[in-house]
Amino acid sequence: MTQSCPRACPPEAAPSGYITSLSVLPADRPRRLAVLGATGSIGVSALRVAAEHPDRYIVAALAGATNVALLAEQAAALRPPVLAVLTEERAQALRALLPAGYAPDILVGPAGYAAVAGAADVDVVVSAIVGAAGLAPTLAAVAAGKVVALANKESLVLAGDLIREMARTSGAVILPVDSEHNALFQALGGPGLPDLSLVEKLVLTASGGPFRSRPRHELDRVTPAMALAHPTWAMGPKISVDSATLMNKGLEVIEACRLYGLPVSMVDVVVHPQSIVHSLAQLHDGSLLAHLGPADMRVAIAYCLGYPERLPLSVSRVDLVTLGSLTFEAPREKDFPCLGLARRALCAGPSHTVVLNAANEAAVALFLEGGLPFMGIPAAIEAALCAHPGEAVPDADAVMDLDARVRRDTKDWARKRA
Ligand code: NAD
Ligand code: MG
Secondary structure, eight states: OOTTSSSSOOOOOOOOOOOSOOOOSSSSSSSEEEEEEETHHHHHHHHHHHHHHHHHHHHHHHOOOSOOOHHHHHHHOOOOOOEEEEHHHHHHHHHHHHHHHHOOOEEEEEHHHHHHOOTTOOEEEEEEOGGGHHHHHHHHHHHTTTTEOOOOOOOOOOHHHHHHHHHHHOOEEEEOOOHHHHHHHHHSSTTOOOOGGEEEEEEEOOOTTTTTTTTTHHHHOOHHHHHOSSSOOOOOOHHHHHHHHTHHHHHHHHHHHHHHHGGGGGEEEEOOOOOEEEEEEEEEEEEEEEEEOOSSSHHHHHHHHHSSSOOOOOOOOHHHHHHHOOOOOOOOOSSTHHHHHHHHHHHOHHHHHHHHHHHHHHHHHHHHSSSSSSHHHHHHHHHHHHOOOOOOOOOOHHHHHHHHHHOOOOHHHHHHHH
């Protein structure tokens, strides 16, 4: 890489603390939820959590993109007064599927998602749209001062500083749904915490994905079906491919740094194939505080939806004796370059993480369509980072403008390469 994508990090700032204050909602009435990305893996899990505690949650809004059949089914069961979908056509299709006597407002497109996220009668926004499309509604929720159960890690990768700044003014509370960050939040939580002055480093665990033990020369030939077959987690297609390339862990290093205001040198990654230890915090007395649990996102989601209370949940229990052993190993960073690319983008500055994310989303989509080999994904991202001189990204428009340019350039790069 050239000078625009540095190998070494510049001098680091001191930890600046958790992204938002952790004030929470009054517990004297049910919480009103808006679920963005309701038809996806996280959205469905969030609705299952809410269904276990019908006295505590009211589903006030559901937003999906194109799967109107599932959205209609969810809406018919829960009867939220507001729904949102991607296009006018889908809105009509959705309305036709709803039961007689139930006529919710159906909002459309990015403006519709933003309206759902910022609606006055919503307390908690589950931000679970995949990719950069999740940024605008996440910002709308933060601007409106909501409690945001944040699954859409791409928001922090694209605009972590902006989110921190907006939350400071609005009073929004960010609670991390991503299992590693949720694990850290649980390990470090409690009244008065997280106290980062005690923390030497955070250790994010990674399953290693489906190709953890596959030799480097075979990675050139792996197919989308192989990449989508995650060994421990059931997830949407984009994050499954990110897990196979280790970009998911790269995005999560950025997410951790931006959530906790930490320099990149304080966030390590360790591969833990059983996905039972969900991450650890190493403290200044040598202690490691970890969170263990089943590989089921409902645990993390429930912690966010109930925060600061911990509600009972009908997930499977970890049987340590049956499991026998928990193992840990170093990530194969040379064979899976995305993790290092993410760290270098983080060091290089805020516009570089926008470039990283956009090139990754474009490359993953091409890989899934058969237009790029698996190892073309890190190559595309490296090319995009090296071509990027850095620029100011002061607001969401600047971020999305850069995102669109990088997606276009990445498609051109792949076309020329083919
Ligand atoms: P998914 O593909 O299963 O679901 C994505 C959801 O987003 C769907 O409801 C879809 O309709 C909606 N969507 C897609 N494009 C959209 C657009 N342009 N506008 C509006 N909505 C759109 O994805 P997922 O696995 O549920 O992941 C969602 C987010 O949560 C991602 O950011 C992912 O990184 C994060 N996350 C997921 C998991 C997991 O276990 N699945 C774990 C941690 C974090
Ligand atoms: Mg994760």
